[in-house]
Amino acid sequence: AQSVTQLDSHVSVSEGTPVLLRCNYSSSYSPSLFWYVQHPNKGLQLLLKYTSAATLVKGINGFEAEFKKSETSFHLTKPSAHMSDAAEYFCVVSVNGNKLVFGAGTILRVKS
Amino acid sequence: KAGVTQTPRYLIKTRGQQVTLSCSPISGHRSVSWYQQTPGQGLQFLFEYFSETQRNKGNFPGRFSGRQFSNSRSEMNVSTLELGDSALYLCASSLVGVRDNEQFFGPGTRLTVL
Numbered sequence: 611a612q613s614v615t616q617l618d619s620h621v622s623v624s625e626g627t628p629v630l631l632r633c634n635y636s637s638s639y640s641p642s643l644f645w646y647v648q649h650p651n652k653g654l655q656l657l658l659k660y661t662s663a664a665t666l667v668k669g670i671n672g673f674e675a676e677f678k679k680s681e682t683s684f685h686l687t688k689p690s691a692h693m694s695d696a697a698e699y700f701c702v703v704s705v706n707g708n709k710l711v712f713g714a715g716t717i718l719r720v721k722s
Numbered sequence: 723k724a725g726v727t728q729t730p731r732y733l734i735k736t737r738g739q740q741v742t743l744s745c746s747p748i749s750g751h752r753s754v755s756w757y758q759q760t761p762g763q764g765l766q767f768l769f770e771y772f773s774e775t776q777r778n779k780g781n782f783p784g785r786f787s788g789r790q791f792s793n794s795r796s797e798m799n800v801s802t803l804e805l806g807d808s809a810l811y812l813c814a815s816s817l818v819g820v821r822d823n824e825q826f827f828g829p830g831t832r833l834t835v836l
Contacts, residue, residue, distance in 0.1 A: 646827075653726070653812065654827040700765065708753055708816060709778045710825065712765035 616713035633701030726828035747815030
């Protein structure tokens with residue numbers, strides 16, 4: 611079965627420093643992977659998606675992720691954190707078309 | 723374009739009651755999916771509807787059901803509510819015909835079962 615594992619439940623960074631949120635996936639074939647963000651009391655917003663085109667995917671708000679098949683990873687990065695980035699981030703794999711399987715989430719805290 | 727709307731935003735029910743949640747997709751989107759979000763289980767897929775037919779189903783008991791209307795609006799129903807059904811229920815809509823197209827989520831309905 612396809613699944614994703616987010617390696618950190620909480621990540622804390624200082625404003626202006628790099629962000630790294632880690633995700634490993636399990637899939638028997640080339641997966642479709644996504645990162646979503648959820649701000650408090652708001653719905654989920656798509657940050658970026660990988661669908662077997664370029665392995666380095668650029669998303670909104672300066673985020674990007676790199677698909678590494680050899681490591682079965684899809685880590686999310688951003689060069690410089692902003693206070694507004696504080697939120698919960700979900701790594702997601704698509705199964706059977708529109709069924710999304712979510713990771714447990716990583717809460718990102720940004721310190722001033 | 724208006725986003726995905728869900729009504730009501732908040733609900734309080736008691737055990738044993740039933741509840742109906744509503745979702746209006748983005749105009750032109752014909753696929754609607756439902757997810758349950760709880761602190762313990764995280765985000766879990768309930769079901770997906772397309773053209774008034776359930777196309778995908780998650781691992782939830784039969785107390786959870788849904789339907790879709792000809793205008794793509796969808797409702798989900800939970801019967802015989804249990805305390806564990808307290809959750810944020812999220813609806814998402816997407817276009818069809820494109821593999822793994824982006825799903826757009828609504829703000830959710832917060833259900834509390836007492």
